[in-house]
Amino acid sequence: MSGVEAPPVAGRTTREYFMQPAQSTTGAVRAIDVSSDGQPAGVSIGQYLIKRLHDYGVRDVFGIPGDYVLAFYRLLGEGPLNVVGCTREDCAGFAADAYARVNGMGAVCVTYCVGGLSLCNSIAGAYAEKSPVVVISGSPGLGERINNPLLHHKVRDFHTQADVFEKLCVAGAELDDPNEACREIDRVLDAVARFKRPGYLELPRDMVNVVPERPHPFRQSETASDPDTLNEAVEEALRWISGCRKAVIIAGVEIHRFGLQNDVLALAEGSHIAIAATMLGKSVVSEVHPLYVGLYEGALGRDEVTRFVEESDCVILLGTFMTDINLGIYTANLDPAKCIYATSEQLRIRHHHFHGVQLGDFIRALAARRPRPPQRVLPPAPERNGEKFVAKPGAPVTIRRLTARVNEMLGDETVVIADIGDSLFAATELVVRDQTEFISPAYYTSMGFAVPAALGVHVARSDRRAVVIVGDGAFQMTGMELSTLVRHRFPTIIILLDNGGYGTERFLHHDCDFCNDVHPWQYHKLPAVLGGGTGYEVHTEDQLDAALNRAWADTSGPSLLQVHIARDDISTALRRLAEKLRKRV
Numbered sequence: 086m087s088g089v090e091a092p093p094v095a096g097r098t099t100r101e102y103f104m105q106p107a108q109s110t111t112g113a114v115r116a117i118d119v120s121s122d123g124q125p126a127g128v129s130i131g132q133y134l135i136k137r138l139h140d141y142g143v144r145d146v147f148g149i150p151g152d153y154v155l156a157f158y159r160l161l162g163e164g165p166l167n168v169v170g171c172t173r174e175d176c177a178g179f180a181a182d183a184y185a186r187v188n189g190m191g192a193v194c195v196t197y198c199v200g201g202l203s204l205c206n207s208i209a210g211a212y213a214e215k216s217p218v219v220v221i222s223g224s225p226g227l228g229e230r231i232n233n234p235l236l237h238h239k240v241r242d243f244h245t246q247a248d249v250f251e252k253l254c255v256a257g258a259e260l261d262d263p264n265e266a267c268r269e270i271d272r273v274l275d276a277v278a279r280f281k282r283p284g285y286l287e288l289p290r291d292m293v294n295v296v297p298e299r300p301h302p303f304r305q306s307e308t309a310s311d312p313d314t315l316n317e318a319v320e321e322a323l324r325w326i327s328g329c330r331k332a333v334i335i336a337g338v339e340i341h342r343f344g345l346q347n348d349v350l351a352l353a354e355g356s357h358i359a360i361a362a363t364m365l366g367k368s369v370v371s372e373v374h375p376l377y378v379g380l381y382e383g384a385l386g387r388d389e390v391t392r393f394v395e396e397s398d399c400v401i402l403l404g405t406f407m408t409d410i411n412l413g414i415y416t417a418n419l420d421p422a423k424c425i426y427a428t429s430e431q432l433r434i435r436h437h438h439f440h441g442v443q444l445g446d447f448i449r450a451l452a453a454r455r456p457r458p459p460q461r462v463l464p465p466a467p468e469r470n471g472e473k474f475v476a477k478p479g480a481p482v483t484i485r486r487l488t489a490r491v492n493e494m495l496g497d498e499t500v501v502i503a504d505i506g507d508s509l510f511a512a513t514e515l516v517v518r519d520q521t522e523f524i525s526p527a528y529y530t531s532m533g534f535a536v537p538a539a540l541g542v543h544v545a546r547s548d549r550r551a552v553v554i555v556g557d558g559a560f561q562m563t564g565m566e567l568s569t570l571v572r573h574r575f576p577t578i579i580i581l582l583d584n585g586g587y588g589t590e591r592f593l594h595h596d597c598d599f600c601n602d603v604h605p606w607q608y609h610k611l612p613a614v615l616g617g618g619t620g621y622e623v624h625t626e627d628q629l630d631a632a633l634n635r636a637w638a639d640t641s642g643p644s645l646l647q648v649h650i651a652r653d654d655i656s657t658a659l660r661r662l663a664e665k666l667r668k669r670v
């Protein structure tokens with residue numbers, strides 16, 4: 086191994102941090118040149134990684150330390166990135182995922198195997214739903230690996246964890262060569278930023294402070310559309326949209342991931358085309374925008390929206406994942422011969438495929454040409470369907486009434502995070518005011534996402550307030566991350582739907598009733614146990630009303646509302662879907 090260790094530095098500003106004197110391989114001390122785009126001379130591999138994360142807008146790193154990653158943690162402690170300790174690694178992964186969704190990139194830093202392998206489920210979800218999370222894991226030093234000793238945390242061989250993450254990430258590297266490490270860091274971070282999928286960086290503990298002998302020049306890779314293909318695709322789309330009778334746009338989650346909200350709005354507004362969204366893409370367009378008609382989700386959705394979309398002779402799908410849940414468990418009915426399907430991975434206009442066209446370029450070029458299809462009469466906006474909530478004293482809370490009540494409280498500053506179960510289906514009925522303010526794992530559908538995700542949102546955006554809707558079953562998985570919310574006094578509002586178990590499963594799988602109960606917890610007492618925040622136990626509508634009012638007014642820490650719901654109560658969306666699904670599952 087070549088290179089030497091750079092001396093540690095403490096308490097510096099970002100610039101000072103990268104300007105610190107460091108030792109070169111020849112032993113001379115010199116200032117680090119940050120003016121170049123590449124790896125400044127004298128910067129260690131660990132420092133370079135921190136600098137590059139910072140360049141990409143990462144300001145916080147979630148995780149749990151351990152001896153194999155301690156050297157890098159020390160470096161994090163000295164640098165510009167804030168470390169957010171979590172209760173478990175899978176929670177740290179969910180938090181980093183949510184952080185990435187609102188910030189543009191997130192990072193999680195864990196120790197070898199015991200930490201890293203706990204992250205698998207969260208990172209799999211980030212991959213599936215295109216969330217740009219950088220996984221950083223420590224590992225045994227290269228010098229410790231001679232003769233293949235049985236070091237703690239090792240599974241099969243020293244590469245087991247990297248092998249696993251190869252399947253879960255868009256790019257990865259074991260940083261075991263000082264002369265390649267910085268190039269590898271650039272390659273992986275570039276892939277994360279470009280494809281909006283997780284990347285994996287494994288840093289052996291004796292490489293953290295190694296300063297490579299040769300600085301390496303950084304080149305930002307550019308991806309451009311092929312101009313002729315772009316032009317031809319836009320012409321074809323333009324002709325078709327202009328000649329159709331009933332156009333509609335369906336906006337998906339990639340519009341948010343690639344920051345294309347304003348481009349989609351420019352197309353919709355310039356051409357007066359109505360916009361629907363998918364469940365995963367809920368709120369990529371403000372749900373109170375005049376052209377927004379609601380969620381298109383097959384049998385899960387409102388009939389008038391389903392009809393409006395399915396009657397269309399030109400459905401413009403932009404950044405949409407055609408997933409089963411997104412499309413109402415395949416109850417949606419879209420004819421590819423009537424669709425323009427544009428994502429970051431493909432562009433299809435009816436049955437014509439166009440290669441090498443960037444999603445953003447396509448949307449912008451099409452918007453610039455202003456197609457002019459006939460204007461359609463829109464179905465009533467979702468908000469007008471909402472009933473005004475007046476609490477009925479003593480009446481038990483139902484999911485439908487709870488949704489109506491919560492709907493009234495949402496403002497521009499709220500971020501709704503829905504866990505899996507009826508929380509997700511109920512939350513689809515909420516009207517989210519601002520752009521990108523609904524977060525859920527609606528494709529990968531891992532339970533346990535929402536509470537740790539709230540941590541990620543609060544860390545990324547101190548001006549936002551996370552409102553979590555979570556089932557009792559999902560809460561029992563990762564709800565103890567409430568501890569970190571208490572620790573940081575984040576004013577999260579957690580609405581816990583307590584129906585005594587796995588309600589969705591109960592509803593869909595009658596033959597497995599014995600497996601759908603969970604042990605009843607006194608969830609509302611958890612804030613007292615955790616030493617902060619406020620718990621509420623809610624049985625009736627008036628209690629719900631009062632608890633929500635108090636929780637909304639209280640920004641001193643998290644509020645946990647344990648809302649008792651009848652075992653057989655379900656949301657309107659789930660009820661709509663239930664009959665169709667029962668026949669299939």
Ligand SMILES: Cc1ncc(C[n+]2csc(CCOP(=O)(O)OP(=O)(O)O)c2C)c(N)n1
Nearest residue numbers: 506507531532556557558559586587588589
């Ligand atoms: C990690 C994980 N394990 C299991 C499942 C299967 N599953 C889907 S919904 C569900 C029940 C959810 O229960 P709860 O959180 O109480 O919500 P409810 O259905 O009662 O609204 C289960 C077990 C899953 N989606 N994710």
Ligand SMILES: [Mg+2]
Nearest residue numbers: 556557586588
């Ligand atoms: Mg439940």
